[in-house]
Amino acid sequence: MPVAVCALSHSPLIGFNQPAKAVEERVEKAFDHARRFIAGFEPDLVVLFAPDHYNGFFYDMMPPFCIGTRATALGDYDTPAGELSVAGSARTLAKDVLAAGIDVALSERMYVDHGFSQPLQLLFGGLDRVPVVPVFINSVAAPLCPVGRVRQLGTAIGHASAHLDEQRVLFLGSGGLSHDPPVPQLENATEEVAARLIDGRNPTPEERARRQARVIASGLDLAAGTSSMQPINPEWDQQFLDVVSAGELRLVDGWSTEWFAEQAGHSSHEVRTWVAAYAAMAARGKYVMNYRFYEPVPEWVAGFAVTTAVSADA
Numbered sequence: 001m002p003v004a005v006c007a008l009s010h011s012p013l014i015g016f017n018q019p020a021k022a023v024e025e026r027v028e029k030a031f032d033h034a035r036r037f038i039a040g041f042e043p044d045l046v047v048l049f050a051p052d053h054y055n056g057f058f059y060d061m062m063p064p065f066c067i068g069t070r071a072t073a074l075g076d077y078d079t080p081a082g083e084l085s086v087a088g089s090a091r092t093l094a095k096d097v098l099a100a101g102i103d104v105a106l107s108e109r110m111y112v113d114h115g116f117s118q119p120l121q122l123l124f125g126g127l128d129r130v131p132v133v134p135v136f137i138n139s140v141a142a143p144l145c146p147v148g149r150v151r152q153l154g155t156a157i158g159h160a161s162a163h164l165d166e167q168r169v170l171f172l173g174s175g176g177l178s179h180d181p182p183v184p185q186l187e188n189a190t191e192e193v194a195a196r197l198i199d200g201r202n203p204t205p206e207e208r209a210r211r212q213a214r215v216i217a218s219g220l221d222l223a224a225g226t227s228s229m230q231p232i233n234p235e236w237d238q239q240f241l242d243v244v245s246a247g248e249l250r251l252v253d254g255w256s257t258e259w260f261a262e263q264a265g266h267s268s269h270e271v272r273t274w275v276a277a278y279a280a281m282a283a284r285g286k287y288v289m290n291y292r293f294y295e296p297v298p299e300w301v302a303g304f305a306v307t308t309a310v311s312a313d314a
């Protein structure tokens, strides 16, 4: 039963902010490579690990991780809105992961944002092109669980995936790497912002536009060197890719939550989605990262990486 991985950064600023033409072309080539890799693999199930940015998950009920048995994309920025084709295997995976002792939450009405919809759009051409199990990994709403727990979640999903009806499973991770976009934090938030983080579903179009304009502007500032935001950290990003490439995922158990934010910005926790995807892969046997692209793209507020991996014995 073959398995494969694709893990890549996302940025909702793609299509809004224009990096240098050469940069954009290199990223587009990386997307092309990922698309061809996936088309060649022909997955009959995609397990998609992604974060949320206070669009679908709020502090009124914030789980460390959650499997959606149904899911709807909200259509933030210019990503598509609508239902994902969630596979029945979502329920099986939730049951098996719980049985393995990992307390994953379950949602029959999961709302997801660009973290999920962008890779589905970019790699498959839409939200409903492939059966998917959406797995939310909290990567912004402090307090976060130890990253080692995310590794264990990935491991449990990997083991459980071996018993599904679907034969060809792609583990897809969406997020990271180093970046620090202006995502608000509950600690020292104003009353108004706190209310939005606790229960901010269904913002008015004006509210959403205002918020998105602020993030878009932050990318232009970062690129212009006029930002007070934490910069992208290419060294940290390359080291993270080295660890994943070497299959040394256990190292993440020693990485503190504070260390991520200090080194690579608050949103660097989105690499938790990579940890889960690669841990799932590792649970199915030794893997080889057969493609690795990296480029810092300040206009998109992202250390931008695209990787794929296959089983070592494939």
Ligand SMILES: O=C(O)CCc1cccc(O)c1O
Residues within 6 Å of the ligand: 010, 011, 012, 013, 053, 175, 176, 179, 181, 182, 183, 215, 267, 270, 300, 301, 302
């Ligand atoms: O809209 C938001 O709150 C944050 C948007 C955002 C920006 C850059 C990179 C990301 O990964 C990301 O998610």
Ligand SMILES: [Fe+2]
Residues within 6 Å of the ligand: 010, 051, 053, 115, 175, 176, 267, 270
């Ligand atoms: Fe993100």
